[in-house]
Amino acid sequence: MQRLRGIGGAWAGYALLALVLVVIMPLALDVFRLNLIGKYLSYAFVAVGLVMLWGYGGVLSLGQGVFFGLGGYVMAMFLKLEASDVKSTAIQSTPGIPDFMDWNQLTALPWWWEPFRHLPVALIGVVVVPALLAFVISVAMFRRRVGGVYFAIITQAVALILSVLIIGQQGYTGGVNGITDLKTLLGWDIRTDSARLILYFVTVALLFGAIALCRWIQKSKLGVLLLAMRDKEDRVRFSGYDVSMFKVFVFCLAAALAAIGGAMFTLQVGFMSPSFVGIVPSIEMVIFAAVGGRMSLVGAVWGTLLVNAGKTYFSESFPDLWLFLMAALFIGVVVAFPDGLAGLYTKYVSRRRRAAEPPTPPKPEALPAKTA
Template sequence: MPATKSLPRAALAALRGEWLGYAVLALVLLVVLPLACDVFRLNLIGKYLSYAFVAVGLVMLWGYGGVLSLGQGVFFGLGGYAMAMFLKLEASDAKSTAIQSTPGIPDFMDWNQLTALPWWWEPFRHLPLALLGVVAVPVLLAFVVGFAMFRRRVGGVYFAIITQAVALILSVLIIGQQGYTGGVNGITDLKTLLGWDIRTDGARLVLYFVNVALLLGAMALCRWIQHTKLGVLLLAMRDKEDRVRFSGYDVAMFKVFVFCLAAALAAVGGALFTLQVGFMSPSFVGIVPSIEMVIFAAVGGRMSLVGAVWGTLLVNAGKTYFSESFPDLWLFLMAALFIGVVVAFPDGLAGLYGKYLGRRAGETPQEPADGIPAKTA
């Protein structure tokens, strides 16, 4: 049969495989896990899924844009801190803090002899402004860093190192400014959201489903972007950056856009993490957690949105199981897991799925035969 006649059938098979992957993931997250796990374990899985937002963003940034960031923990942490600031202010009303030297401010500020709430904390008294801050603050930082670097054509390993430096600087800053950020302990003892106790089993169940719904929505948004002309240009930019530039496109701003997108997704994950766990600390901002987040995407497959979620679940479930069952050996077992997956499945879990079905589960798009799309006015 001529190749031209087989293309529609191949495309249809790829589309079916893609939808099957999403349907299976949604079924597992929305039905199987809630029925199979108690509230404690479900809350733990919800914590894992908050990391999956970072992995999904890395699929767009690293897999499609060809930009490796080793500082995504920065944006995860900023989103988490923005939500934690609102929750902490709600928990620090005058009645609850009456025994403090200065009632009405967070306890760690009182311990550090602050007598008034800093001005930049004031907007976080209001939930709409706090939610805006969850996304706006990380995206603004990503825009500043991305614009400064990409305009000067800084990329590759140099950009990765710079993002690591940003992660280190922010974690040191948070720890050093204990009176304003809670220091090494972070912001803790978060209890309610608009009077709703987030520590109850019912609240944890609701927050799990909210997390899953937002994660599936984020995946749908990223998949829509992949199918647009912008998605094609990101792939072309990753493989032939100079050719895209010579075609008249502003490569730097494309990179800035996808970097800001990944930052926004990571920040949403951080906010959901804070709601489900009840605290936020600088341990989630530094270099080590940022590298772990890249591992989530690599294990799942850096070109696969569905694979990124499965990779996040596998790595974190392995960490939990090994640390509970083998407390003295779990770090070595996690290293063995990473090495084994990379050696056996160089394209991640999505590559394993594609190997047995003769395709990449419909996740890896084919570049157009015409190459880079023509620039329109």
């Protein structure tokens, strides 16, 4: 009975989230605000991945902006190449290459840009490139049993290194401005209101697909092992399991999810820059999961929406104070609700609902065995 109640509560959470995202928000908001919500939901991919990595795997990464940015840059490379055809760039010194390359006196497209002229390659690259980097980092670290705060610091260092590299290689990456002026996807103008509406629903569909995948993993034997590894890592290792490879898997999974979010962000916003790769955005992404509840997939989405909506509201209404107000929001939520919004729901709503239900009748006692 308790299990059925838990399943019913989980489905109710998914249904409520779907109702809000699919029905209420498209009806209540104009296209501009709905596009903002779509941008927030692209961050939610990172938060969902952090639920698996941090909440279930016990591995805190402060560099998820790296994978979000890589996914966004891969998609931006395809879109920029499509916008840089010979006709559109006829006024450049070297037609047929992105404008920032021409400004930096490059005379040919770098070889590693060439594969991203093709959409299937770009879509595969969105997932494969960040996951491959995550695999290299995690194997190098977890095989040597580097974890805890040391791993978190290393991921911060990776975020700093990548952002500096992107800014420094201006001729190849667009530098501090990033890759901008992205207009079409296979000839489809992504700047129109109808395109933004479609991209919003695509983002919502992919997000629910990511939640379904993570929920399936949680319910599988792998999910049980991740929780056991988080709480009693040595016991899992002594049971014969390769703990390091479990960590590698969940880290790569979180990286792939973050990269999908980055690609959808690029499509909806129309640019990608190193400002989404560094340490500060990576820490903000951890806050999304913390506010929503690091053990709740649905809570991670709500936390992302709450934090970003607060950020937008405070920056518009209190331009001189919004950073302080955001800091107060973060500190207040974490101190008052250490388990996030999901913990608040469990503590007050779920318990009251269970208390209002009639008690389950006790099972009848077994009759004593008949003696001869």
